[in-house]
Amino acid sequence: MRSFQIIVPATSANMGPGFDSIGVSLNRYLTLQIERNDTWELIQTSSLLPKVTHYKEHFIYQTIKQISELYDLELPPCKLTINSQIPLARGLGSSASAILASIELVNKIGDLHLTKNEKLELATGIEGHPDNVAPALFGGFVLSLQKEDHTIEALQLQKIPLDVVTYIPSFELSTEQARSVLPSHYDRNVATLGSGISNMMIASLMIEDYERAGQFMEQDIFHEPFRKKLLPDYDMIRYEAKQNGAYGTIISGAGPTMISFVSPNKSKEITRRMAKVLPNYQVEALQIDYDGLRVL
Numbered sequence: 322m323r324s325f326q327i328i329v330p331a332t333s334a335n336m337g338p339g340f341d342s343i344g345v346s347l348n349r350y351l352t353l354q355i356e357r358n359d360t361w362e363l364i365q366t367s368s369l370l371p372k373v374t375h376y377k378e379h380f381i382y383q384t385i386k387q388i389s390e391l392y393d394l395e396l397p398p399c400k401l402t403i404n405s406q407i408p409l410a411r412g413l414g415s416s417a418s419a420i421l422a423s424i425e426l427v428n429k430i431g432d433l434h435l436t437k438n439e440k441l442e443l444a445t446g447i448e449g450h451p452d453n454v455a456p457a458l459f460g461g462f463v464l465s466l467q468k469e470d471h472t473i474e475a476l477q478l479q480k481i482p483l484d485v486v487t488y489i490p491s492f493e494l495s496t497e498q499a500r501s502v503l504p505s506h507y508d509r510n511v512a513t514l515g516s517g518i519s520n521m522m523i524a525s526l527m528i529e530d531y532e533r534a535g536q537f538m539e540q541d542i543f544h545e546p547f548r549k550k551l552l553p554d555y556d557m558i559r560y561e562a563k564q565n566g567a568y569g570t571i572i573s574g575a576g577p578t579m580i581s582f583v584s585p586n587k588s589k590e591i592t593r594r595m596a597k598v599l600p601n602y603q604v605e606a607l608q609i610d611y612d613g614l615r616v617l
């Protein structure tokens with residue numbers, strides 16, 4: 322087996338009203354280097370990764386094991402070198418990237434020849450919702466839907482000339498905790514309004530009316546009203562970003578990171594100004610990744 326690398330981008334899910342259904346891939350990456358070895362060995366080369374004392378405790382090793390058992394495979398031992406630019410539990414899809422990297426590793430070493438849709442269904446089964454794994458796999462803006470029979474529909478949109486500015490706080494918020502504050506049911510009027518807002522947001526993107534898309538982005542009623550109480554600067558960040566020229570600012574995934582969608586030619590200036598307003602946040606200009614998962 323020759324050594325190889327799996328690279329998976331970060332993602333921002335929901336885009337406001339597209340709860341569990343819309344996501345976009347970003348240019349921050351998890352990189353997994355795989356080499357044949359006499360024993361399993363796991364090396365981490367980024368301070369963003371979790372502290373684990375034994376490879377068997379590592380989420381990536383555990384996911385590799387879970388997938389290989391599913392396909393009845395006994396994988397040969399490997400040395401895994403993991404690097405990541407994606408902070409954990411910040412709403413930037415770290416778990417989705419780790420799950421997809423694990424699936425791809427088993428796919429390659431086990432010669433499974435999985436299709437993209439099979440990878441997507443496997444990853445969604447582990448992650449619980451498709452909106453991070455779909456863009457991490459395909460790249461760009463992706464709409465996805467897990468149907469009642471658990472099959473997935475995913476639709477990659479064309480390139481959209483938007484950049485993002487991320488506001489990453491120093492605290493973590495697990496997706497599990499941020500999902501626990503959401504209602505388990507919505508009334509019909511809420512469901513109708515919420516899905517209408519999401520339709521309008523996507524339609525505005527399609528007709529290239531980014532101002533309008535930004536307005537609808539900020540009108541989510543499915544999750545943001547319940548999660549904002551977990552984010553101390555939610556209202557201030559939305560207000561300041563709008564004042565500084567962002568189209569729309571939303572919670573990235575389950576939070577606590579917030580993210581603005583901006584015109585590429587305003588991105589630097591908005592980032593500079595927002596960094597002044599938010600000295601306790603990591604304020605960063607990022608771009609959309611249009612390639613998704615790749616193997617080198």
Ligand SMILES: Nc1ncnc2c1ncn2[C@@H]1O[C@H](COP(=O)(O)OP(=O)(O)O)[C@@H](O)[C@H]1O
Pocket residue numbers: 351370371379380381405408409410411412413414415416417419494495496497574575
């Ligand atoms: N590269 C990684 N290596 C090991 N564990 C990871 C990795 N990425 C994510 N995880 C696990 O997933 C958890 C974060 O998942 P989650 O709460 O869904 O947040 P998010 O996906 O938004 O970053 C981490 O606390 C860690 O347990």
Ligand SMILES: N[C@@H](CCOP(=O)(O)O)C(=O)O
Pocket residue numbers: 332334335340341342411412413414415416450452453496499500544573574575576
């Ligand atoms: N739709 C999910 C997205 C979670 O994304 P993450 O990056 O925070 O894991 C949700 O809103 O719970």
